[in-house]
Amino acid sequence: MGDFFTASVLVATIASGVRLATPYLLAGLGETIGQKSGVLNLGVDGVMQLSAFFAYYTVLKTGNLWYGSLAAIGVGLVMGLIYAVITIEFEATQGISGIGIFILGLGLSDLLFRELVGTPKPIRRLPSVDIPLLSDIPKVGEALFQHNLLTYTAFVFVPLSVLLLSRTTFGLNVRAVGENPHAADSLGVSVERTRYAAILIGNAMAGLAGAALVLGLGIFQPNLTQGLGFIAVALVYFGSWRPAGVMAGALLYGMVNATVLQWKALNIIPVSGSVLANMAPAVITIVALAFLARRGSAPAALSQPFSRH
Amino acid sequence: MNQSKRPALKLLLALLAFVMVAAACGDSDTEGSGEDGALRIAIVAPSASDDLAFTQSMVDAVNALDRPFELEITDGTFVVEDAAAAIRGYAEDGVDIVIAHGTQYGGSLAEIAPDFPETTFVWGTSTDTQGLDNVFAYNPAADEGGYVNGVLAAGISESGVIGVVGPIEAGDAVTYIGGFEAGALASGASSVNITYTGSFGDVTLASEAAQAHLTNGVDVMTGTAQMVVGAVSVATANDIPWLATQADQTSLSPGLVVASQVYRWEVVLEEMLDLRADGTVGGQVFELTLENGGLVIEFNDGFDLPSEVRDAADAAIEGIKDGSIDTGF
Numbered sequence: 001m002g003d004f005f006t007a008s009v010l011v012a013t014i015a016s017g018v019r020l021a022t023p024y025l026l027a028g029l030g031e032t033i034g035q036k037s038g039v040l041n042l043g044v045d046g047v048m049q050l051s052a053f054f055a056y057y058t059v060l061k062t063g064n065l066w067y068g069s070l071a072a073i074g075v076g077l078v079m080g081l082i083y084a085v086i087t088i089e090f091e092a093t094q095g096i097s098g099i100g101i102f103i104l105g106l107g108l109s110d111l112l113f114r115e116l117v118g119t120p121k122p123i124r125r126l127p128s129v130d131i132p133l134l135s136d137i138p139k140v141g142e143a144l145f146q147h148n149l150l151t152y153t154a155f156v157f158v159p160l161s162v163l164l165l166s167r168t169t170f171g172l173n174v175r176a177v178g179e180n181p182h183a184a185d186s187l188g189v190s191v192e193r194t195r196y197a198a199i200l201i202g203n204a205m206a207g208l209a210g211a212a213l214v215l216g217l218g219i220f221q222p223n224l225t226q227g228l229g230f231i232a233v234a235l236v237y238f239g240s241w242r243p244a245g246v247m248a249g250a251l252l253y254g255m256v257n258a259t260v261l262q263w264k265a266l267n268i269i270p271v272s273g274s275v276l277a278n279m280a281p282a283v284i285t286i287v288a289l290a291f292l293a294r295r296g297s298a299p300a301a302l303s304q305p306f307s308r309h
Numbered sequence: 310m311n312q313s314k315r316p317a318l319k320l321l322l323a324l325l326a327f328v329m330v331a332a333a334c335g336d337s338d339t340e341g342s343g344e345d346g347a348l349r350i351a352i353v354a355p356s357a358s359d360d361l362a363f364t365q366s367m368v369d370a371v372n373a374l375d376r377p378f379e380l381e382i383t384d385g386t387f388v389v390e391d392a393a394a395a396i397r398g399y400a401e402d403g404v405d406i407v408i409a410h411g412t413q414y415g416g417s418l419a420e421i422a423p424d425f426p427e428t429t430f431v432w433g434t435s436t437d438t439q440g441l442d443n444v445f446a447y448n449p450a451a452d453e454g455g456y457v458n459g460v461l462a463a464g465i466s467e468s469g470v471i472g473v474v475g476p477i478e479a480g481d482a483v484t485y486i487g488g489f490e491a492g493a494l495a496s497g498a499s500s501v502n503i504t505y506t507g508s509f510g511d512v513t514l515a516s517e518a519a520q521a522h523l524t525n526g527v528d529v530m531t532g533t534a535q536m537v538v539g540a541v542s543v544a545t546a547n548d549i550p551w552l553a554t555q556a557d558q559t560s561l562s563p564g565l566v567v568a569s570q571v572y573r574w575e576v577v578l579e580e581m582l583d584l585r586a587d588g589t590v591g592g593q594v595f596e597l598t599l600e601n602g603g604l605v606i607e608f609n610d611g612f613d614l615p616s617e618v619r620d621a622a623d624a625a626i627e628g629i630k631d632g633s634i635d636t637g638f
Contacts, residue, residue, distance in 0.1 A: 003525075012524035016517050110357075110385065119359040120538050122561055125546060217516055218542040219561075221535065222357045222385060226511045258517060264504040265472070265521035271503055274478055278507030 014143040021254030023209040027232035028246040030205025037198035038178040038301040042098030045229025046105025051075040051210030053109040056220035076207020084199040091305035110222040125218035150212040161243040178299035181306040240296025256281040347377035351399040354410040362535040370574030393417035400425040443591040451481040452488025452636040454570025458552040459492025464618030469499035472522030474532035474540040476509040512539035519543035576603040
């Protein structure tokens with residue numbers, strides 16, 4: 001155990017936790033915005049999957065990492081538009097529609113990968129960017145300020161999401177249609193337009209989460225997300241629909257995962273204990289958030305289609 | 310005229326009868342139910358058919374068979390119930406050989422196989438047929454190639470600390486990693502750090518497991534199962550040599566993959582198909598070994614391997630073949 005409490009190992013573990021938290025955070029923040037408007041999207045994982053594929057394929061063909069990121073956002077927007085039409089225009093049940101989006105994203109990414117790529121081929125990974133001055137802080141700089149740009153972007157989105165939801169007219173409208181769409185409608189707020197916007201923002205961020213995942217790895221494989229998007233949705237609940245809560249959950253989940261991996265690498269967890277240790281991230285995160293998370297209530301109109309009639 | 314016609318008619322009838330008998334005999338000699346007697350073979354596997362690992366090794370093997378066949382594939386069946394439906398579907402459809410390529414499919418096979426006694430089910434990795442007469446089981450002695458890879462890893466490691474990224478402690482992952490550890494420690498490695506990520510498919514965890522190994526001074530790595538592409542990516546980014554298994558992974562990192570233990574399932578598949586042609590539809594277990602050519606170590610010419618390390622690996626291969634080296638399994 002003593003090996004774990006050395007500076008280099010602790011720094012590496014924190015850095016690993018931050019990397020692992022990034023896609024959860026991006027997807028979770030996007031889902032928070034969507035749910036605040038009253039729209040539950042269980043299709044996040046599928047959006048991430050398809051976005052990750054397009055990011056990967058774009059980089060494979062162009063070599064440009066930013067084109068890849070933009071492609072992922074574009075896919076997120078398209079998937080978001082499909083989901084918005086289904087749930088807003090057709091007033092379909094959100095839970096089932098989300099599962100449909102998930103299956104579409106999973107299946108389509110698998111199909112496209114087979115048809116267009118075949119065998120996994122490595123691509124460039126997003127390079128680390130040292131934040132001037134901050135990255136020079138001993139140990140702290142290495143752990144927190146030597147990551148790729150999408151990781152920084154994810155954490156910058158936390159205060160931006162807070163500002164968006166609490167300090168802008170759009171944010172006020174989002175919360176209003178999520179709590180009481182009929183009241184908001186009576187006050188002249190377009191429920192449909194607000195939900196469209198919230199869904200598109202949320203799905204664009206899920207797309208960016210897919211890009212962060214695949215461009216951080218430098219490789220794509222079918223079912224790359226392994227259910228990551230569903231955990232992101234769960235983190236929204238555990239984070240009490242607050243961006244800071246979602247960030248705390250994502251970081252906790254990432255840090256526990258990173259610690260378990262580090263302990264395995266150091267043989268602190270013997271091979272015989274691997275199976276139990278593999279459950280630790282989920283169990284610890286659930287227990288910790290259940291006790292520590294500020295009790296918040298879901299938006300009152302969450303999952304409820306809006307109709308004037 | 311009539312007299313002259315009769316012998317001709319008889320000759321024609323005789324010829325027709327001969328052709329029919331020959332055709333009938335021809336039918337009985339053909340192996341399969343596909344077009345022109347081609348064998349109909351189906352593969353049901355848990356990951357993608359081009360995963361550069363477990364599933365691809367079987368697809369490549371069937372494609373290497375030296376006989377006519379028609380191949381159908383259902384891959385990505387992580388959910389056992391989905392695989393069971395596919396296995397039963399192929400059997401009902403009259404496929405001759407159904408390959409259930411996953412240890413986890415054993416329970417389903419025990420239910421399905423007795424319903425289709427004429428169908429040959431090929432199942433692995435497994436060391437027994439569950440007492441089913443129409444099931445052939447197969448198992449790679451992955452420890453053998455693992456041992457050789459361990460010798461290679463120890464030979465090129467400067468720190469003596471070697472990292473392993475495994476999936477779940479099951480099947481050939483256990484034997485490969487066990488053999489690797491034995492080979493590395495027997496060849497001078499000071500430590501073999503093993504991480505089982507708990508998932509066959511989580512590329513992210515494999516990537517971070519590899520990162521954790523790097524923090525602890527690892528300078529050579531290996532891993533098994535389809536999620537190792539994430540670990541290979543980390544190895545490549547950090548200039549760390551990689552030892553591969555299941556399939557040739559050189560394309561993932563042409564300059565850093567040292568060697569790959571490749572499964573040549575076709576060696577045992579050919580034996581199974583010969584047995585089937587002779588009327589034995591199952592009931593036997595086959596093992597891939599270095600000795601029978603089912604396991605092959607493919608060295609990457611793109612990696613500058615010191616000659617003495619190559620010699621040590623070749624000696625290990627010969628030692629395993631002649632039984633003078635015990636891999637511990």
